[in-house]
Amino acid sequence: MAAVAGPSWTRRRREVSTSDELLLRALHDEHGQALWRHVVSLTDGDHARAQDVVQETFLRAWRNPKVLADTSAARGWLFTVAKRIVIDEWRTSRSRHERVSAHLPEQVVPDTTEQAVDRHVVGAALSRLSSEHQAVLRECYFRGASVGEASKALGIPAGTVKSRTHYALRALRVALDEIGGVR
Known part of the structure; x- marks a missing residue:
């Protein structure tokens, strides 16, 4: 009995499969392009996602023989x-990941507050240095x-510029530490 039922079931499955395939093909030919355009608009022009959605839609139609049989209601379905x-x-966590976009949502504006504070602190520390140290730092830095x-600009020898720069930077570091400023 099993041998008789087996081939019979296989033949029927092939018949159903062939007719389903023809119906699915006809359904795709009739509604595929319109469905594609609709899904592209739903996915904001993401063609890869649209392909996945259309493929999943037709897969569900193939799994649901009632849709294949009733071609009048197939388009709406x-x-x-x-x-x-x-x-x-969109509701799943997969859609909550970052999306690549050619459009920036807003222009990035650099925050210059920290630079302004640093400038003020360095100015206050410089004012604590001797005039010779201030002059050499102004020229060199x-x-x-x-x-x-x-x-040439300060009218002193090059060796003096080097040593004053060295000691001026050390004095500036001490002044900044006293003020509690730039790090």
Whole structure:
């Protein structure tokens, strides 16, 4: 009995499978493009997601033989299922991850508050230094002069510029530590 039932079931399964395949193909040919356009609009133009949704929609149609049999209601069913799949994706944790976008939501504005505070603290620390130390630091660090250029501008030997710069930086560090400023 099992041998008789087996081949009979296999034949019927092949017949159903072939007819389902033809019905699914006809359903896709008739509604596939419209469904694709609709799903692309639902997924904000994400073609990869739209392909996945359309494929899942037709897979569900294939699993539901009533849809394949009633072609008059198939279009509405397909669009409803696709919409629900997109909604379900948005609700799951998969959709809460970052999405790549070509558009920035807002322009980034750099915060210059810290720089302004640092500038004020360094200015206060510089005012505590001797005029010779202030002058050499102004030339070498703020104006970007080389040792030779600072030597000419200040009218002192290059070796003196080097030693004053060294001691001025040490004095500046002490002044900054006293103020509790820049780190």
